[in-house]
Amino acid sequence: MAVTGFEFATATRILYGAGRLADAPEAIRALGGHRVLLVTGRDATRAAPLREGLERLGLSCVSFTVEGEPTVERVREGTALALHERCDAVAALGGGSALDAGKAIAALAPHGGDPLDYLEVVGRGQALTKPSLPLVAIPTTAGTGSEVTRNAVLGVKDAQVKASLRGPTLLPRLALVDPDLLKGAPPTVLASSGLDALSQLIEPLVSARANPLTDALAREGIRRSARSLRRAVLETPDASAREDLALASLLGGLCLANSGLGAVHGFAAPVGGMYEAPHGAVCAALLPATMEVNLRALRARAPEHPSLARFQEVAALLTGRAEARAEEGITWVRELCEALRVPGLGAYGLTEAEVPRLVARARAASSMKANPLTLSDEELTEIALRSR
Structure with missing residues (x-):
């Protein structure tokens, strides 16, 4: 694949390793934090060691919980709290929802105004130009990679959509990525988040914007996910499985932030806005059909496209067999989803009658721009119907 130029951006610093949560308080103090907004998911007790470490250093904490997926309304409340309490740093500990909320609050607090002033697609899309409050992102699930991405996904209830x-x-x-934080994660969370991570490794590798740096990261992440995700969900994950899942998630975040995604996430954004559906499970439901439709479209309309060979490479990475055909990779993904009992989109309320509206929204999603090629409405409709 010819390299025509690319950009690679990520967090200023990445700390990885078992037990690294203990390093977070000193790192936050080193960033100049004195009064920290501590953003967590619904189980705020998971942040107790971090809170205690901050307090031992003489730093004060203000707690803010995000019960479900972050919304514009909840981020407004968090931003107002950060300003009222004069917080000078943000620590976000939790799944993708807590991390996205923390990122949004850290960015919005210095700007003033409303989240909709800066939100893309359904907002005014103004640029965020002022530096964010210093932010430390600590994932407790292995899926979104939000700790190294430059967007925060928020739900907009009135518009029934998610936008960034x-x-x-x-x-x-x-x-700060500590695989020990995956201990005790429910199998459903490991499955949903792990399949989200896998989709965020596969889509960038076949993306129209793939580049040599993200290619290398995606290959490593796919290998790790392929060898550990199934056993981590169906058995109790040991230290090596936790490491593989945590690294696969981190690598997926680095890939999506720098090479884009594709039709899986193009659909996932409007599905998440239209229904109460966990993002990772939605991506998992969409992945097999999306891969198959993309492969067929490339063969029919762009047989010389460089992404076509990538589907065979994905199959080799997933199966561990260099000679595996592209179709075998799709079968591998489909069988994994069946083994992990991934529900179809109909389980969240998608009906056949609503598919045209979903297709129209998916086509407008920013993730769709990096799909290997532009899919027709008929092809998008097929993906939606087969993912039900």
């Missing part, structure tokens, strides 16, 4: 705040100021100052 986006820009370089959204990148955390520190991404």
Whole structure:
């Protein structure tokens, strides 16, 4: 594949390793934090060691919880709290929802105004130009890679859509990835987040914007996900499986932030806005059909496209067999989804009658721009129907 130029951006600093959560308090103090907004998911007790470490250093904490997926309304409340309490740093610990909320609050607090002033697609899309509050992002699930991405996905209830705040100021100052934080994660969370990570490795590798740096990261991540995701969900994940899942998620975040995604995430954004559906499970439901339709479209309309050979490479990485055909990779993904009991989109409320509206929204999604080629409405409709 010819290299025509690319950009690679990520968090200012990445700390990875078992037990590295203990390093977070000193790292936050080193960033100049004195009064920290501590953003968590619904289980705020998971942040107790971090809170205690901050307090031992003489730093004060203000707690803010995000019960479900982050919304414009909840981020407004968090931003107002950060300003009222004069917080000078943000620590976000949790799944992708907590991390995206923390990133949004850290970016919005210095700007003033409303999230909709800066939100893309359904907002005014103004640029975030002022530096964010210093932000440390600490994932407790292995899926979104949000700790190293430059966007924050927010739900907009009135518009029934999810859209992003986006820009370089959204990148955390520190991404701290501790695989020990996956201990005790429910199998459903491991499955949903792990399949999200896998889709965020496969889509960038076949992306129209793939580049040599993300290619290398995607290959490593796919190998790790392929060898550990199934056993991590169906058995109790050991240290090596936790490491593989945590690294696959981190690598997927680096890939999506720098090479884009594709039709899986193009659909996932409007599905998440239209229905109460966990993002990772939605991506998992869409992945097999999307891969198959993309492969067929490339063969029919762009047989010389460089992404076509990537589908065979994905199959080799997933199966561990260099001679595997592209179709075998799709079968591998489909069988994994069946083994992990991934529900179809109909389980969240998608009906056949709503598919045209979903297709129209998916076509407008920013992730669709990096799909290997432009899919027709008929092809998008096929993906939606087969993912039900």
